[in-house]
Amino acid sequence: MSVHVEIPSQLRPLAGGQARVAVEASDVDSLIEALGAAHPGLKERLLEPSGELRRYVRLFVNEEDIRFLQERRTTLAPGDTVTIVPAIAGG
Amino acid sequence: MASFKELIRKVKGEIREAGVAEARAAQQRGAVLLDVREADEWAQGHVPGAVFIPRGFLEQRVEAEVPGKQGEVFVYCAGGTRSAFAARTLLDLGYSNVTSIAGGFGKWKEAGFPVEVPRTLSPEQKQRYSRHLLVPEIGAAGQDTLLRSKVLLVGAGGLGSPAGFYLAAAGVGTLGLVDSDVVDVSNLQRQILHTNQSVGKAKTASGAATLGALNPDVTVVEHQLRLDSSNVLEVIAPYDVIVDGCDNFATKYLVNDAAVLTGKTVVYGSIFRFEGQASVFKPGAGPCYRCLFPEPTPSELAPSCDEAGVLGVLPGTVGLIQASETLKLLLGIGRPLVGRLLTYDALEQSFREFRVRRDPGCALCGDNPTIRELEDLAWSCHFEPRPVHA
Numbered sequence: 327m328s329v330h331v332e333i334p335s336q337l338r339p340l341a342g343g344q345a346r347v348a349v350e351a352s353d354v355d356s357l358i359e360a361l362g363a364a365h366p367g368l369k370e371r372l373l374e375p376s377g378e379l380r381r382y383v384r385l386f387v388n389e390e391d392i393r394f395l396q397e398r399r400t401t402l403a404p405g406d407t408v409t410i411v412p413a414i415a416g417g
Numbered sequence: 418m419a420s421f422k423e424l425i426r427k428v429k430g431e432i433r434e435a436g437v438a439e440a441r442a443a444q445q446r447g448a449v450l451l452d453v454r455e456a457d458e459w460a461q462g463h464v465p466g467a468v469f470i471p472r473g474f475l476e477q478r479v480e481a482e483v484p485g486k487q488g489e490v491f492v493y494c495a496g497g498t499r500s501a502f503a504a505r506t507l508l509d510l511g512y513s514n515v516t517s518i519a520g521g522f523g524k525w526k527e528a529g530f531p532v533e534v535p536r537t538l539s540p541e542q543k544q545r546y547s548r549h550l551l552v553p554e555i556g557a558a559g560q561d562t563l564l565r566s567k568v569l570l571v572g573a574g575g576l577g578s579p580a581g582f583y584l585a586a587a588g589v590g591t592l593g594l595v596d597s598d599v600v601d602v603s604n605l606q607r608q609i610l611h612t613n614q615s616v617g618k619a620k621t622a623s624g625a626a627t628l629g630a631l632n633p634d635v636t637v638v639e640h641q642l643r644l645d646s647s648n649v650l651e652v653i654a655p656y657d658v659i660v661d662g663c664d665n666f667a668t669k670y671l672v673n674d675a676a677v678l679t680g681k682t683v684v685y686g687s688i689f690r691f692e693g694q695a696s697v698f699k700p701g702a703g704p705c706y707r708c709l710f711p712e713p714t715p716s717e718l719a720p721s722c723d724e725a726g727v728l729g730v731l732p733g734t735v736g737l738i739q740a741s742e743t744l745k746l747l748l749g750i751g752r753p754l755v756g757r758l759l760t761y762d763a764l765e766q767s768f769r770e771f772r773v774r775r776d777p778g779c780a781l782c783g784d785n786p787t788i789r790e791l792e793d794l795a796w797s798c799h800f801e802p803r804p805v806h807a
Binding site: 389390393411416 | 574661662664666669686687688710711712714718719725732758760762770771774
């Protein structure tokens, strides 16, 4: 069983246009690695060169921000949904 | 068959009565005062803080409006007769601590106790807002609140248009419009405050004309300027709630910072192509925008609607969520989007909700804030600085 990842429209071109992809991962860190391996360029949009999560991108596991869980060590269970939410400013 | 005189004597024998002085003392220690007169009597003056339920609706409404049947309830009418019958009814409904005020509102006024005279709605307003007046959570008092309320719309564009339309229709008495831009024909695909006739005119003037035509009760204040650190505090000062419908990060962070520093609530909205976000940032009650996104997306990754395109109807959906949240905040009803980020995807036609917490490390509202005064965010983008518009 895999984890569902919801991709915002800005990043969909990097994921073959898909809004939702399935990834095999046991925690957020391995999820980002798996996303990056399957969709080149995606990892760089989520992480700073230093490896920190970019401060204008939020990752939610189900309804909770990983900053208030165990950050990138947050464990994932099969069937979890991870949502990438970028800051947007259109009005 | 009992006559009226026999009936009132019987009822008064079954209830407790007290004078206005006792009632006032009871109210000061937390007792409910219940006014069972008719709406026109209430409108001419009533006891401040009293609950108003005309006697004809008493049985239907009292349990919702006066919960807790053990609490002290003092009922009044004009002179003490209708309140005696109402008190008898409350006993039947299980209220155990009910008193009818002898002499009623007449004696209350004679005693020189405080009286509140609500601003009454004109006959035209009663018609215009009749569908609000029918809703118990709004009613005449709520409508009066809306008419006295002041809301600032930052951006008279995609989000500000639908929000402005519905807030004006709802009778929010003062709407401020902030925008420095003029209407371009490419705006009309989504910025429905403006028309072909307003192309080339200031968005603030165009918006004010549209909203004024919709509802003459609304005073529209035109702020034809771009918000910056030198003017933002003065612009937002008169307003109860700020609706963030701007289209750039510099203004979003500036409005957020100014609102946190002055304790004002921001109803946030943002859109990108097919996706929208909405939340309510209420200082002291939940996180701020910086708690959610400590830094803005670099502009090359987050182009504005003008640069990236947007589904024309998308700001309608998001702007109306902002309008709903604004009315709820003004009326003090419902569960606002405080601490919750609502996201909308028009392609999937789905909403998601995420928990957003105040970040103890937030530079603005955290435990050890480093931002103590306003600063303008650099327009570090490859686009020329553009005026605030949406």
